[in-house]
Amino acid sequence: MPTQEYFDRIPPFPSDQPVVSLSKISLERLKNNMTEEVEKLFEACQKWGFFLLDLTGSEQGATLLQDAEEMFDLTIRLSTLGHETLKSYTYKPPDFMRYKGIGSIKTDNGDADHIRAYSLSQDEVLGNSSHSRLHPDVVNTSKEQLRRFIEHAHSVLDEVLAKLDSCLEIEPHTLEALGPLNQESDSIVRLLWSPAQTDANYDRISFGGHTDLGTMTLLFNIAGGLQVLPAGCENIKEKWRYIKPEPGCAVVNVGDTLVEWTGGVLRSSLHRVVTAPGDQAKVQRESVAYLVRAKRTASLQRLKGGIIPPLLPGEKEETRTVDEWSEWRSRQIALGQLKPESRGGCNE
Ligand SMILES: O=C(O)CCC(=O)C(=O)O
Numbered sequence: 386m387p388t389q390e391y392f393d394r395i396p397p398f399p400s401d402q403p404v405v406s407l408s409k410i411s412l413e414r415l416k417n418n419m420t421e422e423v424e425k426l427f428e429a430c431q432k433w434g435f436f437l438l439d440l441t442g443s444e445q446g447a448t449l450l451q452d453a454e455e456m457f458d459l460t461i462r463l464s465t466l467g468h469e470t471l472k473s474y475t476y477k478p479p480d481f482m483r484y485k486g487i488g489s490i491k492t493d494n495g496d497a498d499h500i501r502a503y504s505l506s507q508d509e510v511l512g513n514s515s516h517s518r519l520h521p522d523v524v525n526t527s528k529e530q531l532r533r534f535i536e537h538a539h540s541v542l543d544e545v546l547a548k549l550d551s552c553l554e555i556e557p558h559t560l561e562a563l564g565p566l567n568q569e570s571d572s573i574v575r576l577l578w579s580p581a582q583t584d585a586n587y588d589r590i591s592f593g594g595h596t597d598l599g600t601m602t603l604l605f606n607i608a609g610g611l612q613v614l615p616a617g618c619e620n621i622k623e624k625w626r627y628i629k630p631e632p633g634c635a636v637v638n639v640g641d642t643l644v645e646w647t648g649g650v651l652r653s654s655l656h657r658v659v660t661a662p663g664d665q666a667k668v669q670r671e672s673v674a675y676l677v678r679a680k681r682t683a684s685l686q687r688l689k690g691g692i693i694p695p696l697l698p699g700e701k702e703e704t705r706t707v708d709e710w711s712e713w714r715s716r717q718i719a720l721g722q723l724k725p726e727s728r729g730g731c732n733e
C-alpha cells in the first residue's frame with residue numbers, strides 16, 4: 386500500500402476488529418535470497434494464500450510504491466467524473482474491461498454489490514494486441530503511468546515467482562516463463578472505489594467472496610474492508626477476518642491457476658470486500674489491483690517435478706489452456722454451477 390502520507394488522509398483502522406496476522410515478507414530480503422524470508426513466503430502461500438509484501442528498503446519497491454500512488458490518484462480522478470459520465474464507458478460482455486457501476490453483480494448474501502471498478506487490459510496498455518477501447522481522457526492521458534505500474538508490478542511479482550520455483554524445487558524461471566509481459570494474457574489493472582457510507586451499515590458486502598482466477602494478484606489499499614476466510618472455516622459472517630492495510634506494503638495473493646499448476650500445494654483463499662470498519666466507512670474507499678494471468682496459450686496442466694504431487698491413478702490430466710479454463714470457470718461461477726471457495730494449501 387502506498388506511503389504514510391496517503392494513510393494520514395483517512396481515519397485510522399479501528400483497534401477492535403478481527404484481523405489476520407499475515408506474514409510480512411520483505412522484498413529486499415527476498416531479493417537477497419535470505420532463507421528465512423523465502424521459507425516465510427512459502428509457508429504463507431500454503432497456509433493463507435495471502436501475505437504482505439514490504440516494499441520499503443528496496444529501490445525496486447520504492448519505485449512501485451510511487452507508481453501505485455499514481456494509480457490511486459487516477460482512481461480518485463476517475464471517481465470524480467461521476468457515474469453519469471462513466472456509464473457511457475460501461476463494459477460490454479464478454480469483454481469485462483472498462484467501467485462497472487454499483488449493483489451489477491450479486492454478492493454472497495444475494496444483495497447487489499456496492500463497488501465501482503474501472504478495468505484496464507494489460508495488452509491494451511502495452512500494445513500487445515490491436516484491441517483498443519474508448520476511455521475517458523483521464524485514462525488516455527495516464528497510459529504512461531499505467532505502463533510503468535504494470536511493468537514494475539510485474540517485475541516485483543517475478544521476484545516472488547522465482548522464489549516459489551525454488552521452494553517447489555522446479556526448474557528456475559518456470560513460473561515466470563508462463564506469463565511474460567510481451568505475450569497476450571488476460572492480465573488487468575483494476576481500479577476500485579466504493580462511496581462513503583452515510584448509514585453505519587457495517588454488514589454490507591461491497592464485493593462478494595471470490596478467489597482470483599489468475600496466477601497472483603498484487604493489491605494496494607489504504608482503508609480496510611478487505612477480508613479473508615481462514616482455512617477450514619465455514620463461510621459465515623463471524624469467521625471472516627480483516628486484512629489491515631499497512632503503509633509501504635502490498636497485499637499479495639495466490640490465484641487459482643497457481644493452485645492448478647502445483648496440484649494444490651499452494652492455496653488460493655476466498656476473500657471479499659465489506660464496508661471499511663469504524664470511521665473509515667465515512668470516506669470513499671479506493672483500491673488498486675494488478676491481477677496477473679498467464680499467457681493465453683499456456684497450458685493449465687499440472688507442473689511436473691520437485692515437490693508437486695504427480696497425478697494419482699484415475700486423476701485426469703488437464704488439457705485446457707489458461708484461457709479456456711478461466712473462461713469456463715468464470716462462466717460456471719456466473720451461472721451458479723460452481724461456488725467460489727478456497728482451494729489447495731494446508732491448514733497448519
Ligand atoms: O478492493 C479490494 O481490496 C480487493 C479487490 C479484489 O479482491 C479484486 O479486485 O479481485
Ligand SMILES: [Fe+2]
Binds near residue numbers: 596602656
Ligand atoms: Fe480478488
